[in-house]
Amino acid sequence: MATRVPIANLKGPQGIRGERGFPGLNAVPTDEAIAELLGAPDSFTGGSLRNVLPSITGSVNAADFGVVGDGVANDTAALNAAIAATPTGGRLIIPAGTYKLTQPLIDTGRSMQVEAYGATFIQSAAVPAVRFAGQWEASKAVTGAVEGTTTGSGGLLPTLTISFAGTVPWTRGDLVKLWGDDVIPGSSADITPAPASSFRVGQFFTVASVSAGSAVLLGKMRDPMTLGLRVARMSSHVISWRGGTFIGAAASPTGMFVFQALRAPSVQDVTIQNATGQAFSMAACYGYLVDSCTVDWALDDSGAGAYGYGVDDNTSEFGLVRGCRFHQPRHGYSSTGSTATVGQDAPMPHGRTYGARIVDTVVIASSSAAFDTHATGQGIVFQNCEATDAPIGYQLRGNRNRVIDCTVRNAERGVRMASDANAGQSWGHTIDGLYADNISMVVVEYVTRHGSTHPDFGVRDQRPSFVSNIVAREVYGRAFTLLNTTLNAADVDIDFSGPMDNVRALARVQDAWLRCTGEVRFELLNGVTAAPGGSAFWVTGAGSLLETTRLRITGASNMANRLSKVIATDGTPTLRIDDLLIDYFPSTGTINDPTTASSWVHYRAAVGIGGTTSFFFPLTVATNRDTLTNIVARTFEDVVLQFTLAGAQTLEQLPVARLGQKLIISNIGAGTLTINHGATPRTALNGNTAKALATGQAICLIFDGVWRQVTFI
Template structure:
């Protein structure tokens, strides 16, 4: 990250200003060096006064004429009407200063506040330098962009056939190229040029309004490998699939660089409820570069990068941006619209809607507006911080692909730290502090037809503190075309999750999610279901759920995991391995019906380690034939709860004639069913359901039978037991019966 420096000019600024001052000596400035310093020959010496007259050549300085060929100073002396005090509007003379900069040159903007009543257009291939953010451009009296830098594309050329992936050999190396045949030979296209390939195909997974003629359509930038007549080969293979009205257009070689410039809007502009344009926009450029830019106030979008082939934004500071969606005002900090390969390094955005967001433009078929095609592809945002966002700190839209957030921090959000739609996104070493949701992954349905999916999101080393819900993955909900149908591909993978002060670990709906290597510490008043799973495939591998500090709950029917269905749900599959649960005795007693609950549509295979004994374990498990639940408890004292595990299950009185699933769903090699007839009533044992593995053994022990009560075990498939020739076996106090699972029934072990 670029360091913030003091308010003094840096070395480059001093050199520039010094050169200007020295050049002024050509016009007659008189310098009086000490005699001892006048060792070298000089142009002239005044014989009467001894004054030495030095020229630019004497000092090895740059003459004014040469200096002005590459550095232009936006000063009132050079451009009358420019007013750094802000007293007078000065858009026209400021535009004149921009127009005076030679290609490849620099406009130096001295400190001051420059009030602009119209937008400024930056000529291509120049640099604007205003070190240390002391020069502020202020929008006043208009709703347009403050500064816009626009590139251009050549006229599109139609293809005669769909692009093809081919391999070519060059210098003994085989490389993949995209071969395109055009309707006419391009003029002036050369190896190394950048072109946009685009078509009328809809962007896969995009949000589209039913029946709309304008929709998000595919497009991306590629580099020319070779040109031969009407055949163009592009380096690499295209990311998108192009089939409908495919065209190519060359991106002209234009860029800009802006360093240290600051922007603001007038009080009236900031208070206006009308939808304005953004503060700064770069459009259709090759790798524009923004460094140390500051947005003091933005009425809407601060920085927008549109249809650029790469961009670089370093150490941007966005202080505040008005966010009023009902009035069409969206306070985005950095907004990527259909760019490829952008890079954001460092920077901070405060009090915005999103610190970073992206979007694709809806465009009609066969449009000539090349820049409106395509989606955000593979940008990287590293080391950026967002504070006090009015919505998600970091946000992606349904069309974007491959956004990588690295080392980013979202603080005190009112919605979520990261809100991800689209596919292929990645989070590494990111953190969220506060807010209702730390990480939200979902499919878009609001404001249009839900047709897309959000898939293949990967998260590594994610930290949260005091976020109510750590992970929420909501797929195909509400108005989605496939509402309630579980996705067929992995939506979210998390490896390395560290959360403190959470009320809920996860809420998963219609998704496929895998979370590994996690530790989550709960706050007081945890949600009724700490993990809520609905119609999803959920893997929980190697993690700790820590409820030890919980002293308050909303009711006494809490769950650690609850899995349910959602119409027209096919059901859930839950895999748990290496899960450790730590809880206060208070919380354990508040799970009155057990900490785990599944319905009949949930297939679960679990291995859980309980540090704290729970009075009821594991809880209400649904009658799914693929339900296996293993658990152990740390031995803390010589009590029934502390010594119990899934390898033993106690059934008391009437429970002996009901479901025995708590015993037969255990994966243990040896299972002990403890029968207690403390009410003195003789009973028939209920049906034993299917075992979990061949050869699994089940021992039935009548641990207590008051008043001579007995327990009868019956023979037959209706009871799940095969006793050979015996119709039943009756057990009294201390009686035992040993069975093994033979694959279809529990058989008597002789």
């Protein structure tokens, strides 16, 4: 058994030339002796070792401040004392244990690193578990702001020179925020008259140089800022929190882990269970990092003010969310904004969320969009992320946000680009690389200005968004739904499943433009035949445009039973369809007219109707001009018309076609088929006279401005 001796007696026999050493390994100090030693005055500083050691080693252990860690005792005060004792730039170690919190853990305005691996924190009151905040200096009124450039080693850099009265204590590299009373363009408050509390402009800049009455800031002004400009410097202390599990107990609108006005704060290896509102709230931070964190559930109760976001990015810039997993949140990530009144002297609620990147992150079973941006979000990138079991995979509001090489599974909508119903804008987004699986409603939805009270309701937004490299399997709804938008698409491959009935359109373009390059392919092989009558595209509205360079509608022998036409139209949209390849000619043609005079659809059919003939179309009447236009004028290929007439009929007019188009007309019915000659029927027949085809006869025509009869070979 070890011998317990007082700390003062921990000396062995005296050596030949030195003091006495330790008596042996069996000597174990008592707790009382250790406490006495740590509390004893230091001979050099006069302070106790407990207070002196952190300044020497840079480290503080919360165990030295009376934490219990049994999950029952209230450890809030002891942990906050340990935080307060951590020196600037130092490290606080919170050992393994379970810590009950009744108030937030709060920093004291200094840089520090907290390591809490093995520690569990129980939030037992309706307050954040952690709240670390930076400070702002008193603001300065800005009397002028002029954009310019400065010379860097590789070229010119954008700058903003601001003017003010007096001097400021800034130095090169400091971070300042400029803000004003202008309403953020495209936000939901960007209406006339603007609400008293609106989303107002603000932006971070880096100080390049300072002189009396002015400063040069690095960066380009992203939104116009002209009214009531003010500027303030943000403190530069850096906070890093690593490790720990947090368990929520009560709804807290301010979230569990709150960072405010911090430069480059980071949270790593943290698990949050039962998040009471936002799990990680990053408000007006610059360059934050949320890395390798897990949220197992987040309360989504807007009535209680608890919005269950995994990461709530509120007016921060250049944040990074990396390698996280969010299970059952409202949104795994969401950019949000705060509102301010005219003249409000506070930098935090001003500005957009800008430049965030969310990479290698998974969201499972979200109650709303797995990944989301609000109308003030700009330049946000989702890369190599995955959304599973969600109403919406990726919802993009605001402008110029991107989805790159992402996945969505088991969702109603894959990507939704949309304004808010009655205000706000959504434009300029890019989706490049999306794999979607089991989508019940639509793969890509782009609807903007869609609420009846939206100030721009019914007006197409001409600023395009872009989608490319889209692969979707088991789609039970649509490939696209577009309203009041402009969308450029390239290389889209959609495999449709489910019933193909008379109300199903595989893509809807309403008062919108859809311009497709590369190949767009719709595969219908796995569709279930129900009541034929649907279409591949439904284009409605006189101002709508559908334009493709290569469109493939495939589905083998049953395709004709699953679509009645390729394109259905309402109003007079413009169609410019090049190189449409269909397995089988639909039962009522490629499109239904009317369309604009500048429309065309050039198709090729792989085989004929029903798989039993090489003819494009068997006709029982000779006077349906829309049908003839669909068959003859809307194809690159040579055409054979096979008439099966019960009685005598006359083919009065043929449509205009491409130069060199060949048309073979064959009569295999019981009645005579007469083809008129002249300008009205657009024919030039041999002998300048009409031709009557008896049963079994045929004629060959080639279009050279008119349909000219040639010798049938």
